[in-house]
Amino acid sequence: MLMGEIPAGPLLSQIELPSDLRKLDKMQLQQVCNELRQFIIDSVSVNGGHFGASLGVVELSVALHYVMNTPYDQLVWDVGHQAYGHKILTGRRKVFHTNRKLNGISGFPKRDESEYDTFGVGHSSTSISAALGMAIASKLKGETDRQHIAVIGDGAMTAGLPFEAMNHAGVSNANILIILNDNNMSIDANVGALKEYLTDITTSHTYNKLRDDIWSLLGKLPYPEFQRDMASKLKESLKGAISKSSNLFEALGLRYFGPIDGHNVTKLVETLRDLRDIQGPKILHIKTVKGKGYKLAEEDQTLWHAPGIFDKITGKINKKVFDMPQAPKYQDVFGYSIIELAKANPKIMGITPAMPSGCSLKYMMEEMPDRALDVGIAEQHAVTLSAGLATQGMKVYCNIYSSFMQRAYDMVVHDVAIQNLPVIFCLDRAGLVGDDGGTHHGAYDLAYMRCIPNMIVSAPMNEQELRNLMYTAQLDETVNPFVIRYPRGQGVMPEWKTPFEKITIGQGRKIKDGKDLAILTIGHPGNFAVKACTELATEGIDAAHYDMRFVKPLDEAMLHEIGRKFSRVITVEDGTVVGGFGSAVLEFFNAHNYKPQVEILGIPDRIIEHGKPEEQHAECGFDTPAIVAASKLMMQTKAGLDVVHA
CATH class of the missing domain: 3.40.50.970 (Thiamin diphosphate (ThDP)-binding fold, Pyr/PP domains)
Structure with missing residues (x-):
């Protein structure tokens, strides 16, 4: 409160x-x-x-x-x-x-x-x-x-x-x-x-005390030039002798x-x-x-x-108490899953730039200290270090917050993508992060990663999908740089520890069939769309829902199906609408001469200020009510029915 x-x-x-x-x-x-x-x-x-x-x-x-x-x-x-x-x-x-x-x-x-x-x-x-x-x-x-x-x-x-x-x-x-x-x-x-x-x-202490005295002389007294030089030389001699x-x-x-x-x-x-x-x-x-x-x-x-709300007298940190089992945080799913994978694959290593607690690599650092490294606040080094490890056959999970990855962009391009090294980038805190506000939102990674050649760019809709993407990325047959981006906070699966399964790279999945319009989602907002489809059904609107899973490569077979079947399409993402997932879908439709009416829901082209994530989702217009509203409005307008088949 x-x-x-x-x-x-x-x-x-x-x-x-x-x-x-x-x-x-x-x-x-x-x-x-x-x-x-x-x-x-x-x-x-x-x-x-x-x-x-x-x-x-x-x-x-x-x-x-x-x-x-x-x-x-x-x-x-x-x-x-x-x-x-x-x-x-x-x-x-x-x-x-x-x-x-x-x-x-x-x-x-x-x-x-x-x-x-x-x-x-x-x-x-x-x-x-x-x-x-x-x-x-x-x-x-x-x-x-x-x-x-x-x-x-x-x-x-x-x-x-x-x-x-x-x-x-x-x-x-x-x-x-x-x-x-x-x-x-x-x-x-x-x-x-x-x-x-x-x-x-x-x-x-000895050096510091003498050094301070000398600097005081240098800074405040009008010494002749030769005396100033002598004082400087004395300082250097002390430094070499004592420190x-x-x-x-x-x-x-x-x-x-x-x-x-x-x-x-x-x-x-x-x-x-x-x-x-x-x-x-x-x-x-x-x-x-x-x-x-x-x-x-x-x-x-x-x-x-940053402990959250707490009792200042007792120091007890307030934590929500739930009657039902709760889904874990995505970061913890990463942290425990990488240990499972590393036990089976000795080539796996974890790298983080100063966020072992935030990204949950700390668990691997405790259990496998030689295979999980904190390199300090040095995102550029983290990426190029990962690239160096990859040249020697290591499978490196380089875990960096989405907004911090922006600081290492040249290394992603120059050191990883151009050489087509299979570094696995786990981008935590993707999407809107809440109270930290504009400096920390992971708004841009879908756009800035999908434009890079050789890059695979993915986003899981839930914890099971995160585990499966992590599993797929470390297989020997996966030879490209691989981005897995996921949001801050909890997922949706209390029973999250599912068996690992390989995902075909570039293949989405149909969550629900429908006939009136198609809702295409990437990542966690797919869960908003699931609820939206249920609500739309109560109002007589039959919406199909596709979880695309990959922004690059896109599931072209699925997009051809959507382009041929639907005249109304809504895309939903927790990334910028400029150059992101929705843009990729539009580019595909344009290239293949499909002309559905398309509405892109996501983070608008402005800086989103601090607030709770749910407040920000509503402000940006891609939460469940926004998807429902956009769908209903689209059904009230004349859609582009003259769909031209590829």
Whole structure:
């Protein structure tokens, strides 16, 4: 249930904008942090949303808006799910209870929502590039006093884009401050060499203390040039003698400061004030705890990343209680099915870019750790790594959220499709995803995958179909790249663990025969059509229903049958109507000179905002009532009866 406005503490209730925060004495900031943290706990516990990430940057959020002259000084948050404190301090406290709700504020920074949100974000690793662009523009405009701050987590640093941006920033002389929020977590625990590197430079206390003293001299004292050179050489000597690793960030031309305690708001304020006066590219390394201030969230940071509604006193997370057995989530069907398949086929491997819990590859990682890999937030690497494995005969299930796969599109084309390598892409969160909104919808994969040569593109209507597609994709006779896309959330089959069966690639199935019109579906929305056909029958409309299963290759025999028999056709998909499944059907009808009246139902050509999935399905017009309405309207109009046979 959506609660109303959440009461704020005595100091926080006086803060409408950062200008109000700056009126407070520095000694009052800790109380502001305490009240802000409690406000986030109170809000998320009754309304849901991301949790641990924002608790971890409460002090940083307060310090940044206290020291920097926002919105003139430009603050860019990476990923965005840690920006709740920022939103609350920048004019949205009184409407924060609408966070992630239909027609409410976004759960992520959004430019058209507030001038304090300088860059829209939902995916990771974009902040440094964006802030650098802003800093270069300010330099060109002569705004030498303007600050540009990118807040990025160590998990987001595992992607390639931040390194590309830092490589440029180091030679740009732009006024940019990168704040590295180091908590060893993204959603799941961080992996890779960067994590070990940050641990190394964090624990080298002797080097850090001496290095800070030297940088203070370099940044603030008017040394003659030769003394400055000597100080720099001394710093490098200390680095080589004391630290196991040379400092990567300084090697890229960034002045490195830290690490400091990211939960000491006084120290943060003092440090940010010092850094504000130092021009050029620099990085501040802070150590924080994800979920700080809520014990359960500190102890299980993955669970409490976005726990849903919970009792803030007991920590009990509210879960729906059902009287009847419930269908599993599609992601769990994938997670358990890949283990079954891998036990029978030693060539099978699983790859995910930092989403082992979200995509349920975690089960295979626990049972078969050598055959299931989390590569960090690195979708491009995940795809090309999978391609490399495929060249050696491995059957790789590369599981990536549909919206995240967009970031690896060139690798799909260049490294997989052109070489016709049989990588199996399992695209989780396809379709409309709900509260995360426009940045996370899997709206485009049907369109952007079906245009690629050699690609097989499929979508299961239920859990049994998902299992069978997974089985078919790993057979030795399947030699093409293979996309299996499925939605977020539950399926429709409580008894889902059916025997594996081979599916003929490019073959659909007729769910129901009919004579008045044909409803063609792809994927999970086929279940909406099943209900629609039942409802239409009660009103005297006999609709046929075809589950096409494949967008590429299309079932041409089935489409010829439909083209010859029906003058009214409705296509239904949870993907964009531009270039998607419906477009593919129209292309086929046009190529073969069939001329039925066709209505395409799917995601319209606009960004769909956050809300519940069922609200979004209704808004886009492809849920059961929408299919019924479209069918009835089509029956009332004169159809194109002059069907020309192929």
